[in-house]
Amino acid sequence: MYLSTEKIKADTQQFDWIQLYQQRLEVVKDDRLKSFYAAGTFAPDTPIKSIPFVAVDFETTGFDPKSDGIVSIGLVPFDLKRIHCKGAKHWIVRPRTALDKESVVVHGITHSDIKSAPDMMRIVEYLLKALEGRIVVVHHRGIERPFLNAALEKRINEGIVFPVVDTMELEARLHRAKPLTLWQRFRGHALPSIRLVDSRERYHLPYYRQHHALTDALATAELFLAQVSHRFSEDTPISELWK
Amino acid sequence: MQIEPIEVLDFLRRFPPFNCLPEETLGWVVSEIEVGYFKADTQILELGQHVDALHVIRSGAVDIYRRNGELYNKMSEGGFFGEFGLLRDGKIRFPAKAIEDTLIYFVPLTVFNKLFDEFEQFADAVEIEDRTRLRQAVARREDANELMTSKVTSLINREPVSITSDASVHEAALLMTESSISSLLIMHPSSHAMAGGLAGIITDRDLRTRVVAEGLPYTTPVSEIMTEELITIEANQFVFEAMLAMLRHNLHHLPVLQKDRPVGVIAISDIIRYESQNSLFVVSNIFRQHSVNDLKGLVSDVRASFIRMVNEDANSRMIGSSMAVIGRSFKQRLLELGEEELGPPPVPYCFLALGSMARDEMLIVTDQDNAMILDDSFDPKQHDAYFEALAKFVSDGLDACGYTYCTGNIMATNKQWRQPKRVWQQYFTEWIDNPSLEGLLHSSIFFDLEGVWGKTEWADHLNDHIVRKARQSKRFLAAMSRNALNRTPPLGFFKDFVMEQDGRQNNTINMKRRGTAPLADLARVHALAIGSKARNSFLRLDEIIEADILPRGRGQDLRDALELISMVRIRHQALALERGETPDNSIAPENLSEFERKNLKDAFQILSNAQKFMKFRYQGAR
Numbered sequence: 100m101y102l103s104t105e106k107i108k109a110d111t112q113q114f115d116w117i118q119l120y121q122q123r124l125e126v127v128k129d130d131r132l133k134s135f136y137a138a139g140t141f142a143p144d145t146p147i148k149s150i151p152f153v154a155v156d157f158e159t160t161g162f163d164p165k166s167d168g169i170v171s172i173g174l175v176p177f178d179l180k181r182i183h184c185k186g187a188k189h190w191i192v193r194p195r196t197a198l199d200k201e202s203v204v205v206h207g208i209t210h211s212d213i214k215s216a217p218d219m220m221r222i223v224e225y226l227l228k229a230l231e232g233r234i235v236v237v238h239h240r241g242i243e244r245p246f247l248n249a250a251l252e253k254r255i256n257e258g259i260v261f262p263v264v265d266t267m268e269l270e271a272r273l274h275r276a277k278p279l280t281l282w283q284r285f286r287g288h289a290l291p292s293i294r295l296v297d298s299r300e301r302y303h304l305p306y307y308r309q310h311h312a313l314t315d316a317l318a319t320a321e322l323f324l325a326q327v328s329h330r331f332s333e334d335t336p337i338s339e340l341w342k
Numbered sequence: 343m344q345i346e347p348i349e350v351l352d353f354l355r356r357f358p359p360f361n362c363l364p365e366e367t368l369g370w371v372v373s374e375i376e377v378g379y380f381k382a383d384t385q386i387l388e389l390g391q392h393v394d395a396l397h398v399i400r401s402g403a404v405d406i407y408r409r410n411g412e413l414y415n416k417m418s419e420g421g422f423f424g425e426f427g428l429l430r431d432g433k434i435r436f437p438a439k440a441i442e443d444t445l446i447y448f449v450p451l452t453v454f455n456k457l458f459d460e461f462e463q464f465a466d467a468v469e470i471e472d473r474t475r476l477r478q479a480v481a482r483r484e485d486a487n488e489l490m491t492s493k494v495t496s497l498i499n500r501e502p503v504s505i506t507s508d509a510s511v512h513e514a515a516l517l518m519t520e521s522s523i524s525s526l527l528i529m530h531p532s533s534h535a536m537a538g539g540l541a542g543i544i545t546d547r548d549l550r551t552r553v554v555a556e557g558l559p560y561t562t563p564v565s566e567i568m569t570e571e572l573i574t575i576e577a578n579q580f581v582f583e584a585m586l587a588m589l590r591h592n593l594h595h596l597p598v599l600q601k602d603r604p605v606g607v608i609a610i611s612d613i614i615r616y617e618s619q620n621s622l623f624v625v626s627n628i629f630r631q632h633s634v635n636d637l638k639g640l641v642s643d644v645r646a647s648f649i650r651m652v653n654e655d656a657n658s659r660m661i662g663s664s665m666a667v668i669g670r671s672f673k674q675r676l677l678e679l680g681e682e683e684l685g686p687p688p689v690p691y692c693f694l695a696l697g698s699m700a701r702d703e704m705l706i707v708t709d710q711d712n713a714m715i716l717d718d719s720f721d722p723k724q725h726d727a728y729f730e731a732l733a734k735f736v737s738d739g740l741d742a743c744g745y746t747y748c749t750g751n752i753m754a755t756n757k758q759w760r761q762p763k764r765v766w767q768q769y770f771t772e773w774i775d776n777p778s779l780e781g782l783l784h785s786s787i788f789f790d791l792e793g794v795w796g797k798t799e800w801a802d803h804l805n806d807h808i809v810r811k812a813r814q815s816k817r818f819l820a821a822m823s824r825n826a827l828n829r830t831p832p833l834g835f836f837k838d839f840v841m842e843q844d845g846r847q848n849n850t851i852n853m854k855r856r857g858t859a860p861l862a863d864l865a866r867v868h869a870l871a872i873g874s875k876a877r878n879s880f881l882r883l884d885e886i887i888e889a890d891i892l893p894r895g896r897g898q899d900l901r902d903a904l905e906l907i908s909m910v911r912i913r914h915q916a917l918a919l920e921r922g923e924t925p926d927n928s929i930a931p932e933n934l935s936e937f938e939r940k941n942l943k944d945a946f947q948i949l950s951n952a953q954k955f956m957k958f959r960y961q962g963a964r
Contacts, residue, residue, distance in 0.1 A: 181448065308349065325381070328384075
C-alpha cells in the first residue's frame with residue numbers, strides 16, 4: 100500500500116482547482132453538489148494558516164471503490180491553531196455490498212450495526228455541508244475521495260472531485276524520497292513505516308486505538324498539525340501540500 | 343451512538359478535575375474540546391496573554407514559570423494549567439512552555455465556567471492554591487485504584503507486532519529494530535494446524551543469550567529459540583493480576599490475549615510506571631543489590647509498599663502474594679550472593695520456602711521457614727561444609743532483612759532439614775504412613791512447600807509424592823485434622839475482653855494463632871483429602887468448594903472469614919508500622935471498631951463450626 104517514489108514525482112503537476120470547481124458547478128444537476136461547488140475552494144497561493152481544514156476518515160468493506168462500500172464516516176474540522184471537536188461528525192451507513200468477516204475484525208462495525216443504519220444518501224447532504232469551503236485532509240488518499248466519488252456515481256450518477264492533503268504522502272516525502280541504496284539494503288535498513296500509528300509516534304503524539312472513523316479523523320488532524328509545526332511554515336501555500 | 347471521540351473521553355475520565363463529573367456532562371465537555379499541538383521548546387502561553395481555555399496536557403511535558411522567569415512547576419500527561427487566568431481577569435500570569443512535543447486539549451472558557459459553577463468538586467480541584475500537593479495525593483489514590491480496578495487493556499499502547507515461526511532470527515531482529523520493541527510475538531505459519539495462533543515469544547535477551555552467545559547462524563528459524571510455554575493474560579483481567587503473574591514467573595513481557603488472539607504485549611516497565619513504591623519496584627531493586635548490607639537497606643521500602651497496599655484497599659490475597667514474592671526475591675538474591683562468595687555448589691540442590699511464603703500468604707511480621715533438598719549424590723563429608731555455609735549465609739541475611747530466625751529451628755541451617763532428595767521422600771513417607779501427633783505438630787508446615795531456587799522441579803516432585811500418598815491415608819488425614827484443632831478461635835468479645843469458649847477472659851487476641859493459622863490448617867487438611875495441588879488457602883478453598891465436600895455455602899463463608907480476619911490482622915500491622923511501633927499479631931479488643939468486632943465474631947463462629955465439621959469428617963463422630 101506504500102507509495103512508490105515514481106508516483107510521488109508524477110503527482111507534482113498542479114490542477115487549477117478554482118477553475119475546476121466552476122466548471123463542475125455548471126454541469127452538475129444535484130442540488131447538494133451544486134451547493135458544494137458553489138462554496139468554491141482556495142487559490143493555490145493561499146497560505147495554510149488562513150485555510151479551514153476538515154480531517155476525514157472512512158471505514159470501508161474493502162479497498163476497491165468499485166466493488167466495496169462505506170460503513171462509517173468520521174470527520175473533524177480544524178485550522179492550524181486548533182481542532183474543533185464541536186464540529187465533529189460520525190455516521191454509520193449501510194453499504195450496498197456485503198460486510199465480510201475480515202473487515203468486521205478491522206473496524207468492529209457488525210451486521211447488526213449497519214442493519215439499522217441509513218443509506219449513504221440520507222446523510223450525504225450533511226457530509227457535503229461539513230466539507231464545504233474546507234480543504235479535506237486524509238491519511239492515504241486512496242480511500243476517501245475515490246469511495247465518496249464511487250458512492251455518489253452509483254446513487255445519483257454524478258461523481259465528485261476536490262483537492263485533498265494526504266498526511267501519508269507528506270510523511271512519504273520525508274522518509275521515502277530516496278530509495279535505499281544497495282549498501283543500506285545490504286546492511287538491513289528498512290524504510291520507516293508511514294502508517295498512521297507509526298507516523299504519529301514520530302511526532303510524539305499519543306497512541307489512539309485505530310479503525311474508528313472519528314478517532315482516525317482526529318488522529319489525522321493531529322498528525323497534520325504536528326507535521327506543519329515541525330516541517331512547514333504557516334505561510335506555506337496550499338498548493339505545496341494538496342493533491 | 344458514540345458521537346464524541348472516545349479517546350478524548352477515556353482520557354478526561356481518568357484525570358481530575360474531570361474524573362468527578364457525571365458521564366453525560368463529561369460527554370458534553372468532550373464534544374466542546376479543542377486540540378492543539380506544540381512542538382518542543384515552543385511557548386504555549388505568554389505572560390499577560392489573553393487566555394480562553396483551560397489547558398489540559400494530553401501528552402508531552404510543560405514547564406510553568408513565574409512572572410520573574412523562575413520555574414514554578416513541571417507538568418506532564420493529565421496536568422492542567424491556565425486556570426488562574428480563567429478565574430481572574432483572563433490574563434496569563436504563569437507563562438507556559440512545551441519542553442517536549444506536546445498535545446493540548448483545550449476546555450473553552452464557557453465550558454470551564456459552567457463546570458466551575460455547577461460542580462463543587464470541579465471548582466475545588468481547580469481552585470486549590472498548592473495544587474502540587476493535592477495532585478500527588480489524588481494521583482496516589484488514583485494510581486492504586488487503577489492498579490486494582492483497571493483492566494490489562496489500559497496498559498496496551500501499541501498494536502502487537504508479530505512474525506511467523508518459520509522466519510529467521512535475523513528477520514525477527516530486523517523487525518524488532520524497525521519497530522523499536524524489545525519483544526516479538528511468534529505466530530504459527532499458515533501451513534501449521536494452528537495457523538494464526540500464538541506460538542511463542544522472543545525477547546532482546548533471547549537474541550543475545552540464545553543466538554549470539556551460542557554462535558547460532560542468523561538463518562536459524564525463530565521457532566528454535568522462542569519461548570514456547572507461554573504465560574499469558576486475558577485482556578479483561580485486572581492490572582494487578584498481570585502484575586502478580588509477572589512477579590510470580592519473573593517475566594518481563596506478558597502477551598495479552600483476547601479470545602486466543604494476541605492484542606498486545608505488556609512490559610514490566612508498563613506496570614512499574616504506575617507507581618514507584620510498589621512491590622514490583624521493590625523486587626527489581628532486590629536483584630540490583632550487591633551485599634547483605636545493601637539488601638538490608640530495602641527493608642523500609644518493603645514496609646512502605648505494605649502500608650501503601652493496605653491504605654489503597656488491596657485485598658489480603660494481593661498483599662499476601664506481593665509480600666511472598668518480595669520474600670522469595672530476598673531468598674533468591676541471597677542465594678546468588680552466597681554462591682558468588684562460596685563458589686558454585688558441589689552438587690545440585692533446591693532451596694525450599696515453607697509455610698506462609700509457599701502459600702503466598704506472607705505478611706510483614708514473619709519468621710523464615712526454609713529447607714534444602716540436595717542431590718542424591720550428596721556426600722556429607724565432602725559437600726556438607728559448603729551447604730552449611732550457604733544455609734547460614736542465607737539465614738543470617740534473611741534475619742538481617744527482617745525475616746527473623748525460625749524459633750522452631752525449621753531452617754536449612756538445621757542439618758535435619760538439609761538432606762538429599764531420597765531422605766526427604768522418606769520423611770514424607772514416614773509422616774504420612776506413620777502419623778503421630780508429635781511428629782505432625784512441627785511438620786505440618788512442610789506440607790506447604792515450594793522450590794524457590796536451584797532444582798525447583800524437585801519440590802514439585804515432592805509435592806506430587808505428597809498429593810498422591812496423602813489422600814489415600816485415612817490415618818494421616820485424621821492425625822492432620824487433630825493437629826489442626828490445636829488452635830481454636832475465641833467465642834467473641836465482651837467489653838474489653840476476649841471471651842474464650844470455656845468462659846475465660848483474655849486481654850488480647852493473637853489474630854494469627856487464633857484466626858488465620860487454624861483457617862490455613864483447615865484448608866490444608868481438606869486440600870490434601872481431595873488431592874489438590876493448590877497451596878494458597880483461597881485457591882485451596884476454591885478447589886474444596888468445587889469438590890463439593892463441604893455443606894452448601896460453607897466454603898464461601900470460610901473464604902469471607904479468611905479475608906476478614908486476614909485484613910484485620912494486616913490493617914493492625916500497617917497501623918503499628920505507621921505509628922513507628924513494632925508490628926505484631928496481638929490485638930486488644932478496645933482497638934477494634936464496632937464493625938470489626940461484630941464481623942470478627944461471625945468469622946470466628948464460621949471457623950469454629952468448620953473445625954467441628956472437619957473433626958466429624960476425618961476422625962469420625964466420637
